Each structure stands twice: as C-alpha cells, then as structure tokens.
Amino acid sequence: MNLLKQTQFFLPLYSVRINTRTHLRRNSVAFQYKRFLSDNVEVESKSSVEAPLMDLHGRRHDYLRISLTERCNLRCQYCMPAEGVPLSARAALLSRAELARLVRVFAALGVTKLRLTGGEPTVRQDLADIIQELSSVDGISTVAMTSNGVALTRRLPALQRAGLSALNVSLDSLRADRYERMARRPGLQKVLACIDLALQLGFSPVKVNTVLMKGFNDDEVCDFVEFTKHRNVEVRFIEFMPFTGNRWDDSRLVSGAAALAAARAALPTLRPAPPAPCRTATVWKADGYAGSVGFISSMTQPFCSSCNRLRLTADGNLKVCLFGGAEVSLRDAARAGAPDAELAALVRAALRRKLPAHAVGAKPVRARAAEAECFLHVSARLLRLLRDAAVPKGDALSVAQVAGTLAAKRTADLIPMCHPLPLELARVRVQLPRGEAGEAGAGGRVRLTCEARATARTGVEMEALTGCAVAALALYDMCKSVDKHMTITGLRVLRKSGGVGGDWTAPDAPGPHEPHTPHTPHEPREQMPDKAKIETYAPTNFIYL
Numbered sequence: 106m107n108l109l110k111q112t113q114f115f116l117p118l119y120s121v122r123i124n125t126r127t128h129l130r131r132n133s134v135a136f137q138y139k140r141f142l143s144d145n146v147e148v149e150s151k152s153s154v155e156a157p158l159m160d161l162h163g164r165r166h167d168y169l170r171i172s173l174t175e176r177c178n179l180r181c182q183y184c185m186p187a188e189g190v191p192l193s194a195r196a197a198l199l200s201r202a203e204l205a206r207l208v209r210v211f212a213a214l215g216v217t218k219l220r221l222t223g224g225e226p227t228v229r230q231d232l233a234d235i236i237q238e239l240s241s242v243d244g245i246s247t248v249a250m251t252s253n254g255v256a257l258t259r260r261l262p263a264l265q266r267a268g269l270s271a272l273n274v275s276l277d278s279l280r281a282d283r284y285e286r287m288a289r290r291p292g293l294q295k296v297l298a299c300i301d302l303a304l305q306l307g308f309s310p311v312k313v314n315t316v317l318m319k320g321f322n323d324d325e326v327c328d329f330v331e332f333t334k335h336r337n338v339e340v341r342f343i344e345f346m347p348f349t350g351n352r353w354d355d356s357r358l359v360s361g362a363a364a365l366a367a368a369r370a371a372l373p374t375l376r377p378a379p380p381a382p383c384r385t386a387t388v389w390k391a392d393g394y395a396g397s398v399g400f401i402s403s404m405t406q407p408f409c410s411s412c413n414r415l416r417l418t419a420d421g422n423l424k425v426c427l428f429g430g431a432e433v434s435l436r437d438a439a440r441a442g443a444p445d446a447e448l449a450a451l452v453r454a455a456l457r458r459k460l461p462a463h464a465v466g467a468k469p470v471r472a473r474a475a476e477a478e479c480f481l482h483v484s485a486r487l488l489r490l491l492r493d494a495a496v497p498k499g500d501a502l503s504v505a506q507v508a509g510t511l512a513a514k515r516t517a518d519l520i521p522m523c524h525p526l527p528l529e530l531a532r533v534r535v536q537l538p539r540g541e542a543g544e545a546g547a548g549g550r551v552r553l554t555c556e557a558r559a560t561a562r563t564g565v566e567m568e569a570l571t572g573c574a575v576a577a578l579a580l581y582d583m584c585k586s587v588d589k590h591m592t593i594t595g596l597r598v599l600r601k602s603g604g605v606g607g608d609w610t611a612p613d614a615p616g617p618h619e620p621h622t623p624h625t626p627h628e629p630r631e632q633m634p635d636k637a638k639i640e641t642y643a644p645t646n647f648i649y650l
C-alpha cells in the first residue's frame with residue numbers, strides 16, 4: 106500500500122508546491138538549497154526547539170507518520186494498482202541514519218508520537234533496528250505501526266521488545282475469498298493470527314483498520330462488530346478515500362453515519378465512548394463486549410480542525426496534509442548540509458502553510474454560518490440587578506458571553522458525533538428587555554444569541570446552539586443566588602447558511618441584527634411590546650475569535 110506516494114502525484118489540490126528536487130537537480134545542491142531557504146524560510150537565528158509546533162490555525166502538531174518504504178506485499182484495490190507503483194531509486198530513500206536524525210529534529214520540536222507505515226513497513230528487514238533507534242530518541246513516547254499483518258506474526262515479539270508500543274492492523278473482510286479479491290493476494294488467516302498474537306502480547310487495544318466499500322464489504326459491519334465481542338480490538342471503519350487510480354467514486358463510499366446506523370441496528374446497546382483529544386474516530390462500545398468500534402469519517406466529516414499530524418515520505422519529503430500537494434524535501438536539505446536548526450526552520454515554515462482544511466471530501470468546503478437563540482426567564486429583582494451590573498457574583502453578562510464563545514469552540518468535545526470545526530467567528534449577544542416587564546414585578550426574559558461561522562464541510566448550527574445554551578447556563582450560574590426560579594427556554598436555530606440544502610431562516614426569526622424581540626413562536630405577536638420599549642444590552646458586543 107502506498108498511499109503517501111500516490112497522493113503526491115495525483116492530488117495536486119493546492120497551488121503551493123515546493124519541488125526542491127527539481128531545483129537541486131538543475132544546479133548545485135548547496136546553491137539551490139540556500140536559495141530555497143531564502144525563498145521559503147525565515148531562518149531563525151536562535152534554536153526553535155522551545156516552542157511547540159503550532160500552525161496558524163492553533164493546531165499543535167505532535168504526531169509524525171513515517172512511510173518507511175514505498176513497497177508493499179499486497180495490492181489492495183483501493184490503494185494500489187495491480188502492477189504496483191513506480192518505486193524511487195534506493196539512493197533517493199532516507200537512510201536509517203538520516204531518518205533517525207530527522208526524528209530527533211521533530212522530537213526537539215515537540216513531536217512525541219511516531220507511526221511507522223508505508224507501503225508495508227514489514228517489508229523492511231531492518232524494522233526492529235529502526236524501531237529500537239527511534240523509540241530511544243529523547244521525547245518520543247510512542248512508536249506505533251500500521252501494517253497489513255500478513256508478514257508480521259513471526260516478527261512481532263521482537264518488534265515489541267525493540268519498542269513498538271501500539272499496533273494497527275488493516276483488515277477489510279473476514280471472508281477469505283473477499284479478502285483475496287480486495288488485496289489481490291491471499292492472507293486472511295495470517296492477519297487473524299497476527300491480531301490474536303498482538304492481543305496475547307498485550308497490545309491494548311489492537312486497532313483494526315477496515316475500509317468500507319459499497320457492494321464489497323458493507324454487509325460485514327455486523328460481523329466486524331461481533332469480532333470485537335471477545336477481543337480487545339477497536340475495529341475502525343474508514344471511509345473510502347480518493348487516491349491514485351483507485352477509481353474512487355462516491356457511489357462506493359459508505360459513510361461513517363451509515364456504518365454506525367448498521368452497527369446500532371445490530372447491537373442496540375452500543376454507546377459512544379467519551380471523546381478524546383485529536384482522536385480521528387468516534388468510538389462506540391457495547392455492554393459486555395471486550396472491544397469497541399470506531400468510525401473514521403474522513404470524507405463526510407473531516408477532522409482537519411483538530412489535525413495534529415505531519416507526514417514524512419520514504420524519500421524524505423515532509424507533507425503537512427495527507428491531501429495537500431505541497432512537500433518540502435528534508436532529505437535534500439539534510440544532504441546539502443543543513444544543521445538541525447535549519448531543518449527545524451523548514452518544518453516550521455511548511456507548517457505555516459498548512460491550510461485550515463483540505464479540499465477533498467464528500468461534502469464541499471463552504472463558508473457556513475448559523476445563529477441560535479434562547480431565553481432566560483428572570484425575576485424583576487434580578488432584571489434590575491442585571492441592568493445595574495450589580496449582580497453580587499460579578500459581571501454576569503460578560504461571563505455569559507465569554508462562556509458561550511468558548512463553548513461554541515468546544516462543541517466537538519461535548520457532542521459525540523460533532524466533528525471539530527475551525528470557527529472563524531463565535532459571537533454571543535445578551536439582550537435585556539426594557540421597561541415594564543421588570544417594573545411591573547413580573548420579571549422578564551433575557552435573550553441570548555450565538556452566531557457561528559466557519560469555512561467547513563459541515564454546518565455550524567451545533568456550535569451556535571452550544572454557544573447559546575452554555576451562555577444561558579453561565580448566566581444562570583452567575584444569578585442563581587438572587588433568583589432560584591429562573592428557567593431557560595426556546596433554544597433553537599434562527600438561521601443557517603452555506604449548506605448544500607440552501608440557506609434557511611426560521612419563519613418568525615428577527616433580522617440578524619435586530620434588537621431583542623421578546624416573543625416566542627408560542628406567543629401571539631400582538632402581545633409583543635413595541636420596539637421603542639425594547640433595549641439591546643451587550644456589554645462586550647462582539648467577541649471575534
């Protein structure tokens with residue numbers, strides 16, 4: 106399997122492509138390397154090892170996936186053509202010493218986790234030595250590997266002793282004939298034996314990567330769920346992605362949502378596991394099952410906004426995105442004599458060009474917006490205190506705004522099936538009703554709204570709703586010592602735009618920037634106070650993130 110190399114040739118999605126190899130061939134290596142540096146990198150005079158590897162979108166990168174080889178002992182239909190892919194000359198590949206040096210540079214920049222992949226890493230005879238060397242680099246805490254498992258069983262104990270700490274095994278069918286048709290080679294029994302040995306050796310869990318394809322193995326979701334019953338494996342259903350010549354078309358894609366629905370229909374006790382930071386899969390577990398199932402929706406729900414990954418190809422190119430065309434040859438720089446600080450500067454410069462989201466996916470990346478509202482019913486006394494900014498606990502309205510804004514950004518941590526989105530705007534407004542409501546002693550309704558915007562593949566209404574709800578809860582918390590009878594009502598989406606289904610506005614929604622209109626859909630409009638009696642109150646009116 107040769108996913109990295111293929112994307113390099115067939116997915117020129119972005120205009121930025123830094124082809125250092127071409128430069129270097131044309132002229133002297135050292136000359137061109139210097140020119141490359143001056144064109145692309147502000148070389149930092151001081152060592153850049155102290156600061157973590159952040160990109161311009163606030164993502165910290167501590168995970169490096171390393172392709173150890175372009176060769177593979179299988180020819181999976183979704184990954185590689187039957188005849189294989191053109192291989193780089195041996196001299197073009199990173200030597201072990203070069204690889205170890207680059208890993209030391211990455212580790213000094215804050216990378217803690219490595220994943221060895223390929224091609225098929227087990228075709229490297231020196232795999233145990235590589236693992237030993239890389240796992241002893243200062244700062245590296247995890248050396249994981251993704252393998253097809255066909256030639257792994259015999260070597261696994263030695264690899265574990267060398268420092269292999271986590272294992273993913275690819276397995277697309279539990280039926281021998283299908284396995285062979287997909288991989289264009291036999292091997293199911295070897296892979297199953299490898300998984301069982303890995304469990305005995307204590308890899309916990311063993312992750313099983315299963316690419317689902319319509320009409321091929323989508324009827325095996327339940328069999329794979331059953332596979333987790335007595336084994337501590339996490340079967341991860343992966344959406345079929347487009348790579349070189351794998352004849353991708355979305356009619357073959359099985360969405361994570363469809364796979365989850367099939368799994369839940371078969372096993373109603375499946376429950377979502379708590380979310381974990383930077384996890385690509387949403388994980389579900391059933392009562393009494395030793396293992397779990399995960400859903401990696403790279404196409405329908407990309408996880409770009411929490412992406413913490415960097416990739417190094419077997420020939421030493423750094424890729425900051427699996428689908429991005431831009432590559433930087435760290436090999437060329439290292440061979441031209443760049444010291445570690447300059448390699449580090451190249452890594453940082455490449456990361457600065459990482460886009461907020463890649464452009465490959467089943468849904469288009471669009472500018473999306475949504476606004477939500479809800480109401481907090483408060484007593485007349487509390488309303489007066491809010492107006493006078495005299496709530497004993499402090500500036501309740503500002504606290505609500507800040508809480509709502511932060512919550513909108515953390516929606517994916519709270520709602521299991523929500524993927525993290527890079528919000529460009531989260532704006533919470535709090536509006537107090539003017540006049541009689543408070544003075545008549547009946548109290549009134551504080552209106553809270555949250556507007557969210559992102560350039561993403563999925564809508565942002567959950568972000569707007571979460572921001573609104575949490576702003577109301579924070580206001581409640583600030584005020585509960587004054588009024589024990591507050592209620593929160595009317596949480597709803599007012600409008601959303603950018604979705605494939607077109608823009609939408611609730612029929613009775615006020616205009617985007619109209620002041621508080623304290624009616625709900627349940628109240629006849631004639632009971633609404635007129636606009637002159639309405640007050641808009643927003644202590645910190647705009648919070649842009």
Ligand code: SAM
Binds near residue numbers: 226252253
């Ligand atoms: N040879 C190893 C293996 O088979 O696990 C490692 C390399 S392989 C490229 C890494 C993972 O990428 C595998 O789990 C494979 O299923 C996945 N993969 C490859 N092509 C894919 C595609 N078109 N869509 C989704 N996943 C893919």
